[in-house]
Amino acid sequence: MQLNSPANDWAALDRAPSDLAASGSVEVREDGEWLAELATLHFELRVERKNPLVHLWSDERNLTRRVLRVKENAGDRIVLEVQRFGRAKRGAIEGLRFFVPQGISQRLRERLLAFSASLRAEIYEMREPDAAMQKIDPADAGNLESWLVPRDQLESVLRAASETITRIRAMLPSNADAIQCRAPAAANEVALTFHGMQFARWTRQGVFFGLGNSTEMLTTSNERALERLLHQLDLHRSPLATDANHALYRGAPERWLESIVLEDPAKLDALLDTRHFYSQVPALAAGDRGVLDLLGITRQGRLVVIELKASEDLQLPVQAVDYWLRVRRHQREGDFQRDGYFAGVAIDPQPPLVWLVSPGLRFHSATDTLLKYLSPEIHITRIGLAENWRRGLKIIFRQ
Numbered sequence: 001m002q003l004n005s006p007a008n009d010w011a012a013l014d015r016a017p018s019d020l021a022a023s024g025s026v027e028v029r030e031d032g033e034w035l036a037e038l039a040t041l042h043f044e045l046r047v048e049r050k051n052p053l054v055h056l057w058s059d060e061r062n063l064t065r066r067v068l069r070v071k072e073n074a075g076d077r078i079v080l081e082v083q084r085f086g087r088a089k090r091g092a093i094e095g096l097r098f099f100v101p102q103g104i105s106q107r108l109r110e111r112l113l114a115f116s117a118s119l120r121a122e123i124y125e126m127r128e129p130d131a132a133m134q135k136i137d138p139a140d141a142g143n144l145e146s147w148l149v150p151r152d153q154l155e156s157v158l159r160a161a162s163e164t165i166t167r168i169r170a171m172l173p174s175n176a177d178a179i180q181c182r183a184p185a186a187a188n189e190v191a192l193t194f195h196g197m198q199f200a201r202w203t204r205q206g207v208f209f210g211l212g213n214s215t216e217m218l219t220t221s222n223e224r225a226l227e228r229l230l231h232q233l234d235l236h237r238s239p240l241a242t243d244a245n246h247a248l249y250r251g252a253p254e255r256w257l258e259s260i261v262l263e264d265p266a267k268l269d270a271l272l273d274t275r276h277f278y279s280q281v282p283a284l285a286a287g288d289r290g291v292l293d294l295l296g297i298t299r300q301g302r303l304v305v306i307e308l309k310a311s312e313d314l315q316l317p318v319q320a321v322d323y324w325l326r327v328r329r330h331q332r333e334g335d336f337q338r339d340g341y342f343a344g345v346a347i348d349p350q351p352p353l354v355w356l357v358s359p360g361l362r363f364h365s366a367t368d369t370l371l372k373y374l375s376p377e378i379h380i381t382r383i384g385l386a387e388n389w390r391r392g393l394k395i396i397f398r399q
Contacts, residue, residue: 095120114321146282146326151340161190161202185283196255253310303352360384
């Protein structure tokens with residue numbers, strides 16, 4: 001096969017592995033070494049900027065490389081010149097020493113609770129005005145700030161808003177199911193969203209609609225403006241939208257991903273008990289963390305912490321740890337049962353599982369290294385999604 005321009009190279013490369021896989025017998029070699037774990041070929045190519053990323057995976061292994069050029073594509077043989085990510089040899093980390101400004105080591109001390117006991121850590125705070133260093137006890141993590149809103153309070157607010165929610169859904173009869181609602185931790189209002197993007201909120205004082213900070217109270221005289229907003233969302237925030245760069249399509253991707261998961265949690269794993277699935281429970285004092293926290297439970301009663309992220313983020317495992325620590329505390333103290341969560345379910349006392357959910361090519365290359373140093377009590381699974389997850393969840397690997 002003759003390859004001409006780079007654009008044609010990438011298009012041909014995207015087709016060629018599928019043709020190879022159809023033969024039923026494929027070997028993947030890197031620097032002459034046969035990668036037996038990738039004998040069953042699954043392949044995805046993502047073109048970004050000058051050089052695309054190639055992703056190969058199987059049930060046993062996940063491999064991502066940046067393609068520098070196509071050296072050969074001969075029908076039954078593809079040779080790529082690639083760049084690896086983070087392959088410099090590293091020794092084991094035995095100890096860490098942190099130097100931080102005065103008064104901000106609290107979060108650091110909390111997170112260290114989740115790391116392996118074999119990892120020795122020292123924390124020093126720099127005191128003003130003489131820049132003196134004071135050693136802080138890493139074990140003194142204080143109170144893990146989070147809280148639970150009793151479930152009956154949330155349900156009461158949702159019942160109060162139900163008539164308004166029904167009326168707004170009737171404004172878009174062709175796609176009313178895309179309009180969802182959630183009750184934030186404050187438990188005194190309800191957010192209305194379209195594929196996860198908030199466009200209105202119900203309060204006991206009235207309904208306010210609009211995007212971002214540009215909102216107005218809903219009245220009979222401006223209902224048409226709300227209808228126009230809904231039709232714009234329906235046009236541009238659709239899985240089949242033609243303009244993937246439109247602000248309504250690209251905005252709030254984690255919320256969109258959350259809405260898909262909440263619609264049918266079993267798409268992530270059939271073992272999940274779909275009757276009990278909660279967003280942002282417990283609520284964290286840290287505010288907007290850039291990830292979405294979900295809490296579920298398996299049919300066997302094991303709690304599952306689920307972190308959703310649509311883009312590459314080195315902090316994803318650490319943010320999962322933040323959430324896990326608080327869920328574990330509420331679990332130990334019996335708060336979930338007392339506040340009406342997981343009604344009728346016997347919660348397994350084992351530590352919650354952790355699932356990191358993101359498009360398969362969006363996991364940061366340092367994630368595996370970081371996970372090695374977490375406490376063995378924290379069992380983390382990475383769930384990789386296909387890049388076109390807006391059109392439906394398709395799991396391409398689970399590791």
